[in-house]
Amino acid sequence: MSRRIKLALIPGDGIGPEVVSEAVKVLDAVVRGEDVVIEKTHFSLGAARFLETGDVLTDDDLAAISSHDVILLGAVGGVPGDPRLANANIERGLLLKLRFSLDHYVNLRPSVLFPGVPSPLAAPGDVDFVVVREGTEGPYVGNGGAIRQGTPHEVANEVSVNTAFGVERVVRYAFEAARARSRKKLTLVHKTNVLVFSGSLWQRTVTAVAAEYPEIAVDYLHVDAATIFLVTNPGRFDVIVTDNLFGDILTDLAAAISGGIGLAASGNINPDGRFPSMFEPVHGSAPDIAGMQLADPTAAILSVSLLLDHLGLTDAAARVRDAVTADIAARSESTAAGASRTTANIGDAIVARLGS
Amino acid sequence: MSRRIKLALIPGDGIGPEVVSEAVKVLDAVVRGEDVVIEKTHFSLGAARFLETGDVLTDDDLAAISSHDVILLGAVGGVPGDPRLANANIERGLLLKLRFSLDHYVNLRPSVLFPGVPSPLAAPGDVDFVVVREGTEGPYVGNGGAIRQGTPHEVANEVSVNTAFGVERVVRYAFEAARARSRKKLTLVHKTNVLVFSGSLWQRTVTAVAAEYPEIAVDYLHVDAATIFLVTNPGRFDVIVTDNLFGDILTDLAAAISGGIGLAASGNINPDGRFPSMFEPVHGSAPDIAGMQLADPTAAILSVSLLLDHLGLTDAAARVRDAVTADIAARSESTAAGASRTTANIGDAIVARLGS
Ligand SMILES: CC(C)[C@H](C(=O)O)[C@@H](O)C(=O)O
Ligand SMILES: CC(C)[C@H](C(=O)O)[C@@H](O)C(=O)O
Numbered sequence: 001m002s003r004r005i006k007l008a009l010i011p012g013d014g015i016g017p018e019v020v021s022e023a024v025k026v027l028d029a030v031v032r033g034e035d036v037v038i039e040k041t042h043f044s045l046g047a048a049r050f051l052e053t054g055d056v057l058t059d060d061d062l063a064a065i066s067s068h069d070v071i072l073l074g075a076v077g078g079v080p081g082d083p084r085l086a087n088a089n090i091e092r093g094l095l096l097k098l099r100f101s102l103d104h105y106v107n108l109r110p111s112v113l114f115p116g117v118p119s120p121l122a123a124p125g126d127v128d129f130v131v132v133r134e135g136t137e138g139p140y141v142g143n144g145g146a147i148r149q150g151t152p153h154e155v156a157n158e159v160s161v162n163t164a165f166g167v168e169r170v171v172r173y174a175f176e177a178a179r180a181r182s183r184k185k186l187t188l189v190h191k192t193n194v195l196v197f198s199g200s201l202w203q204r205t206v207t208a209v210a211a212e213y214p215e216i217a218v219d220y221l222h223v224d225a226a227t228i229f230l231v232t233n234p235g236r237f238d239v240i241v242t243d244n245l246f247g248d249i250l251t252d253l254a255a256a257i258s259g260g261i262g263l264a265a266s267g268n269i270n271p272d273g274r275f276p277s278m279f280e281p282v283h284g285s286a287p288d289i290a291g292m293q294l295a296d297p298t299a300a301i302l303s304v305s306l307l308l309d310h311l312g313l314t315d316a317a318a319r320v321r322d323a324v325t326a327d328i329a330a331r332s333e334s335t336a337a338g339a340s341r342t343t344a345n346i347g348d349a350i351v352a353r354l355g356s
Numbered sequence: 357m358s359r360r361i362k363l364a365l366i367p368g369d370g371i372g373p374e375v376v377s378e379a380v381k382v383l384d385a386v387v388r389g390e391d392v393v394i395e396k397t398h399f400s401l402g403a404a405r406f407l408e409t410g411d412v413l414t415d416d417d418l419a420a421i422s423s424h425d426v427i428l429l430g431a432v433g434g435v436p437g438d439p440r441l442a443n444a445n446i447e448r449g450l451l452l453k454l455r456f457s458l459d460h461y462v463n464l465r466p467s468v469l470f471p472g473v474p475s476p477l478a479a480p481g482d483v484d485f486v487v488v489r490e491g492t493e494g495p496y497v498g499n500g501g502a503i504r505q506g507t508p509h510e511v512a513n514e515v516s517v518n519t520a521f522g523v524e525r526v527v528r529y530a531f532e533a534a535r536a537r538s539r540k541k542l543t544l545v546h547k548t549n550v551l552v553f554s555g556s557l558w559q560r561t562v563t564a565v566a567a568e569y570p571e572i573a574v575d576y577l578h579v580d581a582a583t584i585f586l587v588t589n590p591g592r593f594d595v596i597v598t599d600n601l602f603g604d605i606l607t608d609l610a611a612a613i614s615g616g617i618g619l620a621a622s623g624n625i626n627p628d629g630r631f632p633s634m635f636e637p638v639h640g641s642a643p644d645i646a647g648m649q650l651a652d653p654t655a656a657i658l659s660v661s662l663l664l665d666h667l668g669l670t671d672a673a674a675r676v677r678d679a680v681t682a683d684i685a686a687r688s689e690s691t692a693a694g695a696s697r698t699t700a701n702i703g704d705a706i707v708a709r710l711g712s
Contacts, residue, residue, distance in 0.1 A: 089549060120477055120479070120588050122475070139550070146553045157517055158518075158553060159515050160514040163511050164508050194448065194495070194496055195495060196498075196500060197500035198513070224607075224609075227612065228608050231477070256588055260588075
């Protein structure tokens, strides 16, 4: 009997639907050979849905999504400055709510400079690292508040919450990730000299877990210094483990140096398997180019590769990654020849390269 | 009668004393023509002093420093991992304590790619912007704590505190800085979609103050997106205003793309003039090369230029900046010729270029 996989699709806003179409096209093509049946449920969520119904993510939405094995998300967010969205925080109410509710404590973001991809760095060297960003704690918990708002006496606080439970599980995941890689190196990034309580917890946890992984070389960088190395010597990184906010900042920079946000894939993972994990391109909804077939679906397609890896379909995952690598390598030539491809063209080209 | 300026010197640890020597050499030389007498008091503070006496910064130290007009600091911090420093946080106890006690609410960090300086970016373009980093609030306030430390039930929190008073004064300073520059552009960097309370305060404050500065073009970037632009199009920035932590991260990245931390100067400014402002290179104490005359004193010397500007000695400030610019331009040639200069050589060369 075939393995049934229940996939929740959240195409979202802007270019989300276009890139998800191509990602699904690649997914369907790559599993054709496997003994797998993918049952898709389409969820209409995002700014557009909010403007229609006033709902961002209802309990029913959440329950329905939770009953799936895995989620593929395109991008959410309306046109910046749209006054009708002024009081809706789609990012917090939808994206972060999914990450927190589904206990996506690992936000996995690989950075690879594919052959043929131009980098803004003059001498990027070999870029091949992965950021393991904590996804359910830190300054993202939504534990903020304000008094006397709108007056000269306003005080607005934000609390970063960090727990031994939360830090240890993501640190363990990062050590396992480092063990599975060839260079076996892990860098903790934090700001221990300023954020002394959370920093101390992260530092002690890494030190304690490191004792169980003698084969992994461990070092530490302050977040400010880490940004310097990302532009002067990104090759020094193998696995980075860091908190939610530092991970957010470092992964955009990491995407920029390795060819741009159009190539950056990510997984919001619940390693326990109690909740479905969610895969999404790092880029946003880019409403200015929505519906024009101008968006690059590569990041969404690479997110499918991460999704397949997560499901244990590692051969299919590798075939997607290889097809993307081949397509990217061919791009420098076609671009030089002035050829420009639609979103669907790129999806088709990657399908054609899937091999069997 | 000459103007008397009381200068507190805090050379600090590692390479601090070497670079401060050269900075003072340049300062003495440049004011020779002016009707100014500089009275220097030397404060022995830092890791070395802590190891000798057990004190980091006493109330007496602070009172003595406060009675000066201005402060020049080299760098503080001992050898990383020195077990005798394990329980001393020199950064918080000395550097941050000075910034907070002396109400240095503006942390001013210019980024200029001087002609002849190599950048890690392939096509940096014209880099000439200044970061106005808030210096007395945000996640730096030291409002953290932990329960059940060292147990599996530890919770470690850090509170970012932001006030209308604190945000407005630094935002006003940034608008004035933008007005004094030719491009008249200001970018707020924050993470308003996640840190909704502090982000809203920053956003509302910038919007309100902007109304008084119709000639300034204002835009907004999330901190993650800002790191992308810093490596893909740093020329888009003129004045950046941001909170303490984001400013810390962005200014190290900014230094990296504009020739490295060895050239990055900064001012910790109390614009009210109630407390002495403090000028310091952005770099650390680099104990591994201390005392070897290998350190580049340029960042310390450029900090003297900011110090002179702050004192209203704008001609002298410009002469220092011009001498440094000329010296840097000459470096590409001498480096190519294999000449390497000591810390003192560089100071002497800049003095020789001061003109009159
Ligand atoms: C949209 C936003 C809430 C989100 C984040 O900050 O995590 C995004 O920047 C990301 O990195 O996925
Ligand atoms: C040493 C450290 C406390 C300091 C900071 O974080 O502000 C440093 O990184 C800086 O930028 O001056």
